[in-house]
Amino acid sequence: MSHTGTGARDPDDLAARIESLPRTIAPPPDLWPGIAARLNAAARIPAASPLVPSPAWNLRHGLRSPFAAPPSAWGVRPALAAGLVLLVAGVVALRHGGERWHVVQASGAYSLAAGRLETSAGSRLRLAVGRLGVVDVAPRTRIRLLSARPEHRLALDAGRIEARIAAPPRLFYVETPAATAVDLGCAYTLAVDSGGGGLIHVTVGWVELRRLGETSIVPFNMSAYTRPGFAPGTPFADRASDSLKAALVRFDFARGGSAAAAVVLREARVNDAITLWHLLRRTSGATRVAVYRRLAALAAPPAGAGETQVLALDRRALEAWWESLPGSPGTLPWWQRAAVRVAAWLGVL
Amino acid sequence: MPNRLLVTTTLAATALLAAAAPTPALGCPPSLSIERPKPAESADTSGAFVVVHANRGCHPGQLTVTGTAEGMVAGSRRSITLDLARTDTPGVYVVRRQWPREGVWVLRLTVTEGDGHATALVGIGPSGEIATIREPARHGEIRDVSDADVAALLRSLAAG
């Protein structure tokens, strides 16, 4: 090989010139806007799920108890005086012997084999969760009974259940395709659609949703969506505006980012404090600052939860603020917690 | 959905009774659940020996969790105050190994809520791995864990 001119004369020279090449080259300034535009174009509310809210959202309608028949259809419901009598007499409405699952009441045809339970279009049943409480199973529901010891676990593959558990926390678990619901002593409705997406609504107490190392704590009078492949959705209050709920779905499941978060913040009221607390950890940078400031305006942070600490996601600071938010276990008066436990035990929830 | 008037009146009645009755009679103490961490579940719990879940009962007051590691190493008793690390979830703590691998150990973990409390014991055998977990009784009974209970568990672990 002959070499002339001022170019690479020998292998060492070429190697040296290659070595001196920079490993980075500044991209065109419009590269990121083009990327962001493509990401936003792809962001859309997940389609084809009956559980995703429409503009004519009616959460209560969608989550009406499958047992819409009057309470008397399921046995005697005590009036106030009778409730006291029951308490004094120690009559137990919901206690069942043993630790296993068993069907205590049913209507219509259902199948139960090898731990798999399925109700037909016209059937419903009540399942005892050992001594812990009951699960009401709606029509067209498929569940698998996974274990009874050391905790009671079932899998909800599709359909709807309503659980009422009067027991210490973390003894009853429901696995869904998108998240695990951990009972913290409460009553809730959980539905799963054919795509594996879910919606939980808590009427009493709290439920923890866990998946992908992330946790959502859903208190009473709040709900949360779940979708396979995503962390559990951010909890939202029953009274939250439709705009807030829709923006939260975009944020959680459609990469809505700071634009969706801005709508949530704009719509948030005092009842939405728990929602914003969850968003602190799910946002970053300027968005997290905005979340902090909106939450602080709605529910003043206690001592130990200063802006610097919270923005740094200091756990002690976040826990202190959590304990002070309306709806968290820390703010429910102890006598209310006791009353709820007793009422659940009596089976009037 | 349950009849709201019925629920409200029943709750009010039971609340009155709860307020009048001494709280221990309600059988509603705080509780502890001990979980063996799943591998790589989250950065939060990485390196955890056990994950401790603390939940409120019905007692007024702050919720706190403390722990000690009680050990028997070469015939001598040792006690180490444990550092419980908070996680991203309120009420959930991580205990990482803070005791030597030699000997047998019992982690004594206590949750306190006002004047209510509950204790869990985690027995660690000579291999350094968890041999037994004893959580608080689950149906409202409050049973104090005594030093004698811990000593008995240590003897049991040492005997294999």
Place this chain on the structure above:
Amino acid sequence: MNEQVRRAQLGDQDAFEQLYRLHAGRVYALCLRLAGDAVEARRLAQDAFVRAWERLPGFRGDSAFASWLHRLTVNVVLADRRAASRRRRRVVTEGDAPGAEGSAPAAEGTAGAWTPERLDLERAIAALPPGARAVFVLFDIEGYGHEEIAAMTGIAPGTSKAQLHRARRLLREALSR
């Protein structure tokens, strides 16, 4: 796992933009040298970041994010080349020279200015036949081995070595003129 990556995995676009700011220079350089064309490089760099956004939930942190993104970018470019239904003319003109479109060559993130020597080399690389250029960029600039290049490009390791030899010879000839 890095906090930004974790947040981006959960859909935080702000966090993903921060990752873009950190890694765009490397990704663009790779696309530009593999494609040999600034217009194509812009499109491919966009494709790479969009693909990274889509694939991010599957990133488990068992390698560094930069390595994962780099490998993904290489795959995006090579797949695009394989899918091309027509020959792209590789005519390197002043306007096509890397860095000539839109931004100053010595912009932030670029180590060193566009010297005539460097420009000569970049143009010579861009003028290489596609197969030789890909192997040269991946081996001599990006540091992959022949086995890895073979796995990524679908050629045999021996072919990779031959292409590298060819690329170096062509570069020396071009730079000697």
